[in-house]
């Protein structure tokens with residue numbers, strides 16, 4: 001189960017207050033997933049972590065060694081890699097290249113049997129191994145990635161996958177034989193977060209042509225290579241409200257937007273004619289493919305020549321659009337329309353997998369910086385424009401409803417692929433070929449609806465106050481995570497005015513951190529009588545709430561010798577149990593009555 005609230009540890013001991021990381025008890029690789037208690041000082045830089053809460057700085061490699069070593073003072077590398085994977089970091093991640101190379105080299109050098117992953121490293125060797133990649137590794141294992149509890153998050157993704165799997169609605173595109181032959185049962189989901197945390201389920205390594213999912217990419221590249229003004233001299237920003245291949249222009253005789261065929265063909269004309277016009281068609285193909293590859297962090301991007309050739313001969317509508325737009329002078333001067341059409345079909349016929357598409361979506365979620373290569377492929381301004389139009393126009397004639405129900409920028413393609421972007425959080429790629437009448441993947445749309453039913457990813461979901469939806473994100477400066485920290489901090493500091501403000505703003509005053517510590521625990525431990533009274537009387541906080549060590553606020557008050565608070569808590573607790581007893585005897589007597597008066601009571 002995913003926690004329904006952000007979990008940030010706040011340990012309070014008398015006279016001392018420190019922030020700590022969550023314990024490992026929810027994890028499969030249990031004690032290996034993350035350090036048990038990690039003092040934390042509002043910094044995401046692991047080098048500034050404090051090892052003992054007293055101000056002694058421990059470098060992250062030391063912290064990692066201390067935590068992951070076994071009784072023989074050796075780190076078992078297979079478990080260490082399992083812990084990284086648990087938090088979403090794969091050993092194949094290019095950002096871990098040096099670490100993995102060190103293991104391979106070391107394994108070769110010591111002529112050990114087994115594999116590099118079966119190594120046990122002593123302190124010095126371990127530090128040398130993690131050295132070059134230590135900030136990434138520390139960020140991962142200290143759960144500073146955008147989705148700290150990645151395992152719980154992916155359990156939900158898996159659940160949505162299985163909910164959508166039996167959906168047999170829709171029809172596979174059949175305008176060309178290669179698409180018509182696709183297995184309608186193919187179904188894959190891949191996730192890549194802005195920190196490069198990866199998860200995949202289903203058919204995620206099978207290549208498919210990206211079709212219309214190339215449209216946001218070519219648009220982004222055009223913005224990057226030209227300017228927004230130049231691009232939008234030729235193409236609008238309005239949803240068309242019509243089919244994706246409709247023969248229609250807006251009142252300025254421009255295609256409505258770059259996410260439909262007409263707009264994408266015009267964008268291709270800009271890329272052909274205005275961007276590096278000296279390039280031959282084959283060079284332009286390489287140029288664009290190279291861009292796609294960089295967006296995908298070097299993961300699979302291919303080209304399907306059979307589909308390209310089929311597209312070309314089954315494209316009467318696209319040619320009609322091409323000529324119609326030439327008549328209305330939609331292209332820059334000197335445009336070779338035939339070459340533009342070929343270029344458009346080439347872009348549609350590029351191949352990707354769910355895995356590589358998820359990286360592309362994550363690059364868009366990450367302001368144009370590919371999370372796994374850390375290369376800035378597009379400027380964030382270009383990406384913002386791409387996302388804005390994906391949001392309003394990415395799902396063809398379903399875009400309005402999709403924006404309303406799902407509230408995320410997305411793009412679908414006729415092969416059944418979908419790119420979904422949760423800005424600043426993650427990219428998700430879906431692939432399921434059966435399409436609804438508007439051309440969107442049936443399972444894909446259903447998946448998105450499931451996603452935002454559970455997580456507060458809809459653009460207009462409220463992030464600041466507790467809701468029924470889960471926020472799996474790590475928030476640095478705002479929202480629930482921050483509210484819990486701030487709430488507990490102020491309770492420990494005895495800041496009654498702040499507590500009142502939180503109450504008025506609608507914050508759930510009974511929120512707890514990962515260790516089950518509540519504002520009442522902290523106020524009781526620190527001896528803030530007015531806060532304790534306020535939390536009980538005005539906020540109805542549960543006086544019997546237990547933290548993960550089984551301690552109640554009363555235990556804290558007793559431990560730290562706060563007589564008056566002990567009395568308050570004892571009397572509230574006694575009153576509550578008296579009231580409960582009365583209530584249960586009332587329930588009992590009602591039960592008895594109902595037993596004797598069955599007919600009358602059911603009326």
Ligand SMILES: NC(=O)CC[C@H](N)C(=O)O
Pocket residue numbers: 210211212213244245261311318348412413414415439
């Ligand atoms: N919806 C789509 O994916 C359209 C792409 C398709 N190749 C076309 O141009 O018709």
